[in-house]
Amino acid sequence: MDTNLVHFTLRRVGATLHFAxxxxxxxxxxxxxxxxxxxxxxxxxxxxKALERxxxxxxxxxxxxxxxxxxxxxxxxxxxxxxxx
Numbered sequence: 001m002d003t004n005l006v007h008f009t010l011r012r013v014g015a016t017l018h019f020a021x022x023x024x025x026x027x028x029x030x031x032x033x034x035x036x037x038x039x040x041x042x043x044x045x046x047x048x049k050a051l052e053r054x055x056x057x058x059x060x061x062x063x064x065x066x067x068x069x070x071x072x073x074x075x076x077x078x079x080x081x082x083x084x085x
Contacts, residue, residue: 001072002030009066010047016040019047021081024068031073036083050079 005027011018019039023029041047044062051067052058054075059067 003070003072004029004031004033005068005070006033007066007068008047008051010044010062011038017043017047019050021071021076027068028070034083036076036081039080054078 005024006021007024009020009022011020017040019041021033021036023033039047047062048059051069054071056069056071056075057067
């Protein structure tokens with residue numbers, strides 16, 4: 001099964017909250033993650049719920065420095081990320 005080490009972050013741009021994921025440069029990369037789109041979310045809770053739903057983990061609040069996790073393509077899709085990967 002192909003997996004990538006990624007870094008999840010929440011970015012606030014104006015009134016919009018963006019949930020983003022980027023590959024960790026020094027981590028293992030089994031598939032290419034080009035053009036991965038940000039998600040616009042209404043709240044931090046929605047990002048935490050997506051992480052929990054795919055089995056990455058449970059947090060009561062999103063850590064300020066983000067979350068690193070090993071994920072599959074299917075997990076990224078189930079979380080709502082779209083793009084060419």
